[in-house]
Structure formats: C-alpha cells, structure tokens
Amino acid sequence: MPQLTLSLVGADGTVRGTSTGEDLVQLDTRYAEYQPGDVLVLESGEKNVELEVMLDESLPPSVVYLADGRLEFPIPFEAARDSYPSHAFLGDTHWGYARVLDPRERSSWRNLALNSHDLEGADGIYPHASTNSGATNPRFIARNAIDGTWQSIHHGRWPYESWGINGRDDAWLQVDFGRPVHAEEAVLVLRADFPHDTWWEQATLTCSDGFETTVHLKKTGxxxxxxxxEVGRDIEWIRLSDMVRADDPAEFPALTQLIVMGTLG
Structure with a gap:
C-alpha cells in the first residue's frame, strides 16, 4: 500500500497541519478557521493510484485517480465558494480523509464521472471535466456537471450550480477518466428552471473508442x-456536443449533471 500524506499548507508555505498513513490518512484541524491562500495537499508515495477522497465533510466522497500522486486543493473563498455547499470549509473544526481503494471495489457499478473535488485547469487528477464554453463564473463552470449535485429546478449558487454554454452554440463538455474505465450508460440531468431556461432537444455523445450516438432529450429536470x-465499452473520455436547442423563447440551456455509470474495471 502506498504511503499517504494529507497536509494543510498556508499561503506562505507554512505547514499548519499534517498526517500520514499507509492506506488511510485523516486530517482534522481544530480551533482554527481556514485562511485565504490555504491549500489542502494530498500526496501518495505511488503514482497512478485510485483513492476515495473527502476533503470536507460537506463534499460527497469521490473515487479520484491521481496520475502524478499529488492533489493540491485550494480552499475556496468569496465567489469561488458559489459552486460548493454554503457550509463547506467554514467553522473552526474540519475533517478530511483519503484511502486507497480496495481492488475488489473496482467491480462496483458506480458513477464513474463523479468528482466533487474536480478543479478548473487540473492536471493529472481524474475524473476531470473540461469545456470550450469560456464561462468563468463559478456557478456555470465545467466541474459543476460532475460534482454529484442533481438539483435542477433553479439556477445560481449551490445547490443550483450547473454547466452553462456561455452563449455558444458550439459548446462541448468532456469528462476525462485518466485511464480506461468500463462505461455502460450515460445519464443527463438538464437544468430545468423553466421558463427562465430552455432545453436541448438532442445532443451527441462521443466516446474515446470512436463510439458516437445522438440522444433525444425531453423538457425535464x-x-x-x-x-x-449492449455490453458497454472501455473508454478514457466521453464528450457531450452538438446540442440542438428547443424552439423556445428562453435563452439559457444548461446541464446540471453528466453521469456515467459503469465499473472501474
């Protein structure tokens, strides 16, 4: 089992807390609120490692693949907090953990795209969502589509964050898994803040193995x-593109969640 280290590092590089374990590491910070510039740093003694990670009690635990064996998670402040639960990272007592995934867990049918710890511009940390939309408002960035929050009846800050196309008709959203996974089903949850929202009547799903399908969508959240x-496919990424808007006067189609069901191997 790889050695894991989870640390809280301040803006000046000071290590404010750290813990180490062989296959499980936990870090609790007591009587100290997070400060701007704080970063949670997760390190593994091995690269290409699958971990279950939960860095705040409010975030769904996620199976994360660390290609480089390192995750730096900046504590969100101000507008960056809009895509996280309102109580996330607040207070003076915090608990987080990471554990090595048992090989037997790889056969569990799960949401392969789920990563509540995804970060914009992340490198070597998967699943990872990316897009060409150009949206910079944290309420509408790519990571919101894989964070595990399914609430679709409104728009705005958590739990109503979504992926928005920023006015682009050629927008796409891609989820990279970092290594082959066995995907069987894609699930789309459209944002449904009607009549503020419109919706897509159809879209294209493309997989890294060349599979492509046109899906027809309904006006629902x-x-x-x-x-x-029929038997699923082994893929490294999936992309949503070529969305066709409904003939509707509303301006804003958006995606609440892209879910990919299957097994890790």
Whole structure:
C-alpha cells in the first residue's frame, strides 16, 4: 500500500497541519478557521493510484485517480465558494480523509464521472471535466456537471450550480477518466428552471473508442438515461456536443449533471 500524506499548507508555505498513513490518512484541524491562500495537499508515495477522497465533510466522497500522486486543493473563498455547499470549509473544526481503494471495489457499478473535488485547469487528477464554453463564473463552470449535485429546478449558487454554454452554440463538455474505465450508460440531468431556461432537444455523445450516438432529450429536470452499447465499452473520455436547442423563447440551456455509470474495471 502506498504511503499517504494529507497536509494543510498556508499561503506562505507554512505547514499548519499534517498526517500520514499507509492506506488511510485523516486530517482534522481544530480551533482554527481556514485562511485565504490555504491549500489542502494530498500526496501518495505511488503514482497512478485510485483513492476515495473527502476533503470536507460537506463534499460527497469521490473515487479520484491521481496520475502524478499529488492533489493540491485550494480552499475556496468569496465567489469561488458559489459552486460548493454554503457550509463547506467554514467553522473552526474540519475533517478530511483519503484511502486507497480496495481492488475488489473496482467491480462496483458506480458513477464513474463523479468528482466533487474536480478543479478548473487540473492536471493529472481524474475524473476531470473540461469545456470550450469560456464561462468563468463559478456557478456555470465545467466541474459543476460532475460534482454529484442533481438539483435542477433553479439556477445560481449551490445547490443550483450547473454547466452553462456561455452563449455558444458550439459548446462541448468532456469528462476525462485518466485511464480506461468500463462505461455502460450515460445519464443527463438538464437544468430545468423553466421558463427562465430552455432545453436541448438532442445532443451527441462521443466516446474515446470512436463510439458516437445522438440522444433525444425531453423538457425535464429528471435524469435521462442512454445506453453506451449492449455490453458497454472501455473508454478514457466521453464528450457531450452538438446540442440542438428547443424552439423556445428562453435563452439559457444548461446541464446540471453528466453521469456515467459503469465499473472501474
């Protein structure tokens, strides 16, 4: 088992707390609020490691693949907090952990795209969502589509954050897994703040193995499920593109969640 280290590092580089473990590491900070510039640093003694990670009690635990064995998670402040639970990272007592995934867990049917710890511009940390939309408002950035929050009836800050296309008709959203995973089903949750929102009547799902399918969507905020083949497929990424808007006067289509169901291997 790789050695894991989880540390809280201040803006000046001072290590304000640290913990180390062989296959499980926990870090609790007591009687000290987070400060601007604080970063949670997770390090593994091995690269290409699969971990279950939860760096704040309010975030869903996520299976994260660290290609480089390191995750730096800046504590969000001000506008950056809009895509996180309102109580996340607040107060003077915090608890987080990371543990090495047991190989037997890889066969569990799960949401392969879920990563509540995804970061814009992250490198070597998966699943990772990226887009060409150009949206910079934290309420509408790519990571919101894989953070595990399904609430679709409104728009704005958490729990109503979403991926928005920023007015682009050629926008796409891609989720990279960092290594092959076995995907069987894609699930789209459209934002449904009607009549503020419009919706997409169809879109294209493309996988890294060349598979492509056109999906037809309904005006609803409930999950809409689409098969990725009778026996599924081994893929490294999936992309949503070529969305076609409904004939509707509203201006704003958006995606609350992109879910990919399957197994890690």
């Amino acid at each position: 409930v999950p809409q499920r689409f098969s990725l083949g």
